[in-house]
Amino acid sequence: MTSNPTSSCPHFAIVLEESDVSQKLLEKYASVVNWSVNRYQSVRGCVKRRKVSAPSCGTCGLTLARTFACLHCVYTGCWLDGHVSHHLKENDHDFCVDATTGVIFCNQCNDFMFAHPLNKLFLETKILAEEKYGSLKINSTKILPKEVFKPWVLNEKDVGALKGSQTIPCQARRGLLNLGQTCFLNAVLQCFVHNPLLRSYYLADKHNPKQCKFEQCTSCEMDKLFTEIYSEDSTPHGPVSFLATSWHASPDLAGYAQQDAHEFFMNTLNAIHLTSRGSTNVHCNCIIHSTFAGQLQSDVKCERCGNVTSTVDPMLDVSLDFRGKGNEGNSSENTLAACLRRFTQPEKLGAKYTCKSEKCSKSSQEASKRLTFRKLPPVLCFQFKRFEHKTADKNAARKIDTPIRFPASLCMAPYTTFALEDPEKAGHGIFPGPAGMFDYDLFAVINHEGNMDNGHYTNFARFQDEWCRFDDDKVTSSTLGTCLDSPAYMCFYVKRYLDYKVETRPTYVIARETEALREKEKEKENEKEKEAARMKEVEDALLATV
Amino acid sequence: MPTSPLEVDAFYTQLQQRIVDSGEWDRIRFVLASKLNEAGWSDDLRHRSKERAREMKPLSFQTLYDEVFPVAHTSLPLAVKREILAQIRHWVDKQFL
Numbered sequence: 001m002t003s004n005p006t007s008s009c010p011h012f013a014i015v016l017e018e019s020d021v022s023q024k025l026l027e028k029y030a031s032v033v034n035w036s037v038n039r040y041q042s043v044r045g046c047v048k049r050r051k052v053s054a055p056s057c058g059t060c061g062l063t064l065a066r067t068f069a070c071l072h073c074v075y076t077g078c079w080l081d082g083h084v085s086h087h088l089k090e091n092d093h094d095f096c097v098d099a100t101t102g103v104i105f106c107n108q109c110n111d112f113m114f115a116h117p118l119n120k121l122f123l124e125t126k127i128l129a130e131e132k133y134g135s136l137k138i139n140s141t142k143i144l145p146k147e148v149f150k151p152w153v154l155n156e157k158d159v160g161a162l163k164g165s166q167t168i169p170c171q172a173r174r175g176l177l178n179l180g181q182t183c184f185l186n187a188v189l190q191c192f193v194h195n196p197l198l199r200s201y202y203l204a205d206k207h208n209p210k211q212c213k214f215e216q217c218t219s220c221e222m223d224k225l226f227t228e229i230y231s232e233d234s235t236p237h238g239p240v241s242f243l244a245t246s247w248h249a250s251p252d253l254a255g256y257a258q259q260d261a262h263e264f265f266m267n268t269l270n271a272i273h274l275t276s277r278g279s280t281n282v283h284c285n286c287i288i289h290s291t292f293a294g295q296l297q298s299d300v301k302c303e304r305c306g307n308v309t310s311t312v313d314p315m316l317d318v319s320l321d322f323r324g325k326g327n328e329g330n331s332s333e334n335t336l337a338a339c340l341r342r343f344t345q346p347e348k349l350g351a352k353y354t355c356k357s358e359k360c361s362k363s364s365q366e367a368s369k370r371l372t373f374r375k376l377p378p379v380l381c382f383q384f385k386r387f388e389h390k391t392a393d394k395n396a397a398r399k400i401d402t403p404i405r406f407p408a409s410l411c412m413a414p415y416t417t418f419a420l421e422d423p424e425k426a427g428h429g430i431f432p433g434p435a436g437m438f439d440y441d442l443f444a445v446i447n448h449e450g451n452m453d454n455g456h457y458t459n460f461a462r463f464q465d466e467w468c469r470f471d472d473d474k475v476t477s478s479t480l481g482t483c484l485d486s487p488a489y490m491c492f493y494v495k496r497y498l499d500y501k502v503e504t505r506p507t508y509v510i511a512r513e514t515e516a517l518r519e520k521e522k523e524k525e526n527e528k529e530k531e532a533a534r535m536k537e538v539e540d541a542l543l544a545t546v
Numbered sequence: 547m548p549t550s551p552l553e554v555d556a557f558y559t560q561l562q563q564r565i566v567d568s569g570e571w572d573r574i575r576f577v578l579a580s581k582l583n584e585a586g587w588s589d590d591l592r593h594r595s596k597e598r599a600r601e602m603k604p605l606s607f608q609t610l611y612d613e614v615f616p617v618a619h620t621s622l623p624l625a626v627k628r629e630i631l632a633q634i635r636h637w638v639d640k641q642f643l
Binding site: 040053054056061062063064065110111112335337338405407408409411465479480481484 | 559562563566567571572575580583584586588589590592593594596597605606607608
C-alpha cells in the first residue's frame with residue numbers, strides 16, 4: 001500500500017481528486033458528524049428531555065448504540081458483527097464512517113484510515129456543531145459571550161507575510177545542564193517549554209527582550225530560553241542567566257542548595273507576571289494569569305441554620321493532600337480523582353463559626369466548608385504534597401513516597417461548582433455543555449526521587465503524542481506507560497478545547513491611543529493659538545504704520 | 547415473560563431500543579469510561595496499542611484489535627465490572643415496574 005501525504009489510503013486519495021464525487025462524500029461525512037454531535041447533546045439531558053430515536057442496523061434491526069454510516073447511501077449498521085462491512089462489499093460501496101470518532105473505514109484497504117483533510121473537516125464540523133450548546137448558564141442567567149469559531153483562511157496579508165519565511169518544526173528538545181543542584185530548575189523549565197500556551201506566546205515573540213524595559217526580567221529570560229531551545233544547537237544548554245535572574249528575584253533562595261521545585265515554579269510564575277507589560281493586581285490578563293489562573297469557590301455552611309456564605313478566591317495551581325484527616329487511606333484511593341474528591345468534599349470546621357445570618361444565634365456554631373472549582377484555567381498544575389512538615393523545623397520533614405495514579409486525560413466536570421451544586425447530577429454523569437468541555441490532557445510530569453535532603457528531580461513531557469524523559473542534560477524517548485508509572489510530584493494538564501472571549505482591545509492599548517489623540521488635539525490648538533498671535537502682531541504692526 | 551428463543555430475541559431488541567433511545571446507554575457508558583480511566587485501564591490500553599502499532603508493519607486495525615482485545619478483557623477491574631452490571635440490572639428491573 002503506497003502511502004500518500006494527505007491520506008493513508010490510496011483509494012480515498014483518488015476520491016479527493018475528483019471534486020464532484022468528493023464533495024458529495026464530504027457533505028455526507030459532515031452531516032453524519034453533525035448528527036452525532038446533536039444526538040449526543042440531546043441525549044445528555046442538557047437539552048429538553050425527549051425521546052430521540054436512534055438509527056437501527058440495516059442488517060439485523062437492532063438499535064445502534066454505536067453508529068457506523070455508509071458514505072454512499074443511507075445505510076447504517078453494526079460494526080462488531082460485521083454488518084456494515086458486509087454491506088460495503090455487497091453494494092460495492094467503498095467508505096463508511098464511525099459517527100462517534102469520525103474515522104473512516106475503506107472497504108478496499110479493509111482498514112481504517114487517516115486523512116488530513118478529513119481530520120480537519122471533522123474538527124471544524126464538530127466544533128461548529130458543539131458551539132450551539134456551549135453557552136453555560138451560571139448561577140444568575142448570565143451567559144458569557146464567546147468568540148464563535150472561524151476556521152483560519154489565509155488572506156492576502158497573511159500570504160505576503162509568510163512568503164519567503166522558513167518553516168521549522170514546532171517542537172524542539174534540548175537538555176539542560178545541571179549547574180550545581182539545579183535539577184529542580186531544569187525540570188520546571190522543561191515544563192514551561194512544553195506548555196502549549198507559553199510556547200505559542202514566546203514563539204510568537206510576544207515578549208521581545210529588545211523592547212523590554214524591565215531590569216533582570218524573568219520574562220526576557222524565558223524568551224531567551226525558548227530561543228536557545230529552538231536554536232539549531234542540540235547540545236545541552238546551561239540556563240545560567242535564568243538562574244542568576246531567579247536569585248535576583250528571590251534573594252532568600254539564592255545559592256546552590258537544592259530547592260523545592262513547586263516553590264521555584266510558583267516564584268517563577270510570579271516573576272513573569274510582574275515583568276509582563278500591562279499586568280495588574282486584580283483581573284490580570286498577563287500570559288501567566290491567562291494560562292494558569294482559575295477560581296475556587298469556598299462555601300461555608302452554618303450547620304444550625306443552613307445559611308451558606310460563598311467567597312471566590314483566585315488560584316494558580318492546586319495542591320493536593322494524600323489523605324484526609326484521620327484515616328490512613330486505602331491503596332485503591334491513591335488516584336488523582338480521589339485526591340480531587342477529597343479536595344472538594346465538605347470539611348467540618350468545628351464549633352468556632354460565627355454565623356452572619358439573622359435567623360441564627362450567631363457565635364460558636366458548627367460549620368462546614370467546601371471548596372469547588374468555579375473557573376477552570378487553560379492549564380492546570382497539580383502538586384502532590386509529598387513533603388510533610390511535622391514541626392516547624394524544616395529538617396524534620398518527611399517525604400511521602402506513596403505512588404499516585406494519574407490519568408493521561410482528566411475530566412474536571414465533577415469537581416466544578418456547577419456540578420457540585422447538584423450532587424445527584426454529578427454522580428450521574430450529566431454535565432452541561434459540549435462533550436469534552438471539561439476535558440484536560442496531561443502534557444508534563446515532574447518526578448522526585450530520593451528523600452528530602454538528597455533527592456533528584458527529573459521530568460516527562462510530550463509533544464503531540466510522543467513522550468520524552470528529561471534528566472538534566474539527558475533527553476531520551478519514552479512512552480506514555482513509563483510516564484504514568486513515574487513517581488509524580490507535579491502534573492500539568494492542558495484543556496482540550498479553549499474558549500475565547502469576544503475579541504476586545506486591552507484597556508491599556510485604548511488608553512494609549514486616546515492619550516496620543518489628545519496630544520495631537522493639543523498640538524493643533526497650540527498651532528492655532530500661535531497663528532492667531534502672529535496674525536495679531538502683523539495687524540498691530542500695520543495699524544501702527546497708519 | 548418471554549420464553550421461546552424468538553420471543554427472547556424480540557424482547558432483547560425492544561430493551562436495546564429503549565436503553566439507547568432514553569439516553570441511559572450513553573449515561574452508563576460515560577460512567578464506565580470515567581471509572582476505567584480512573585483505574586488506569588484506559589491509559590494502559592492506549593499505551594499498549596500505541597507501542598504495538600509502532601512496530602506493526604503493515605499496520606492493520608483488525609490485527610491490532612485481535613491482539614489487544616483479550617488483554618483488555620482480562621484486565622477489566624472486577625469492581626468496575628460489578629458496579630456497571632449492577633447499574634444495567636437496576637435499569638432493566640425498573641422496566642418491569
